[in-house]
Each structure stands twice: as C-alpha cells, then as structure tokens.
Amino acid sequence: MHRILLVLSFVAATMFEAMAGSGTATLTCRSASGRTMFKAQLRDISGLLEGGTLTIDGDSVIFPEQNGDIEHHAIWDPKNGVFTLSYFKPGMEDMRFIRFWAIPSTFKTVEGNRNVGAVYEFEAFLEATEPRPGKGHATSTIRLQCTLTYRI
Numbered sequence: 001m002h003r004i005l006l007v008l009s010f011v012a013a014t015m016f017e018a019m020a021g022s023g024t025a026t027l028t029c030r031s032a033s034g035r036t037m038f039k040a041q042l043r044d045i046s047g048l049l050e051g052g053t054l055t056i057d058g059d060s061v062i063f064p065e066q067n068g069d070i071e072h073h074a075i076w077d078p079k080n081g082v083f084t085l086s087y088f089k090p091g092m093e094d095m096r097f098i099r100f101w102a103i104p105s106t107f108k109t110v111e112g113n114r115n116v117g118a119v120y121e122f123e124a125f126l127e128a129t130e131p132r133p134g135k136g137h138a139t140s141t142i143r144l145q146c147t148l149t150y151r152i
Contacts, residue, residue, distance in 0.1 A: 023117070023152040024050060029124060029144035036142050038100075038126055040085070045150055046076035049087055052098070054128050056139070061131035063087055063096055078120060081107030083148070097138075099127040102146070110147075117151035 025045040029038040040052030040063070049072045052063040064070070075084045081104030089096040102122045112118035126142045 023150060025148055025150040027052075027146060027148050029126070029146040031142055031144055036126075036144065038128075038144060038146075042074065042085075045083075045148070046074040048072065049074075049085070052087075054098075054126075054131055054139075056131050059131040059133065061096065061129050063098060063129075064089070078107070078109065078118075080104060081122065083107070083120075083122070083124075095137075096129045097127075098129075101125055117149075119150075120148040122146055122148075 023044065025042045027038070027040040027042065030036065035057050037055045038052070041050040042048070043050055049063065049065060051065050054061050054063070069090055071086075071088045073084075073086045075082055077083075081102060083102040085098055085100040087096070087098040102124045106121075106123040108121055110119040110121050124144050124146050126139070126144055128139050130136050130139050
C-alpha cells in the first residue's frame, strides 16, 4: 500500500510540474460600432484554441476547440506587436474559418509580462465564417479593438 501511495504521489507531482507555467489567454474584441464581437480562449496564447465565438448583429457562430481535423495556427511576438490566428474546420455543412491579425503599430502592453501574466491592447483585422443568415459564407474584413489577457 505504501508503494502505491508513493507511485501515485510521484505521478501527481509530475503532472503538476508539466502544467506549471501554463495558462489560458482570453481574447476579447469589439468593432467600433459595437455590432461585432469576437471572443476566444487560447492555451498559452500561441497554443490550442480552446473555443471562440463571433457575433455580428446578434447572430453567432461558434468555433469549437481544436481537435481531429481542425487546423489552428498562431504567431505570438509581443515585442514586435505580432499576433495572428488562423483556424480552419473543414466540412460541407459545418466548415468554419478565422483569419485574425493584430495591427503592429497599435499593439501595447497595458500591464505585466508574459512570464506571470499580462494584458495587451491592440487593433486587429478579422475575416471569418459569416454568422448572419443570407449574408454569404465569409465576412468582409472587420476592424476590431482588442484586449488580450493572459494569466499563469
């Protein structure tokens, strides 16, 4: 029994150590008119998309967590004001995509640093699956005001 507890303690300590330094970043964006909202959760900012929602004029499309055939890529370089997201979920009936890029000249650190947690603000452009019925398959390019909050 003592050995089992020792092994379980070791496994638990190893798992906790593997998760240390990991956190979820919350991206919240709104258009100047307030008609468009984009929210997403990202593991470690440049990691997996844990979920997202685009809402325009009250109609929403949900971007599920990355799994299986979903492709997701992020580039994160706060020193140079670079933050991009791409997301693609193939399918005939439920295809979804996001193309998102920060405008480097607008990028600023509001508080903290990436090692313990930080808040960034910037403007960005978004093209994505159109959530409104009868408006086609893709949005136009939408300019957004964004806040990215990261905590470890």
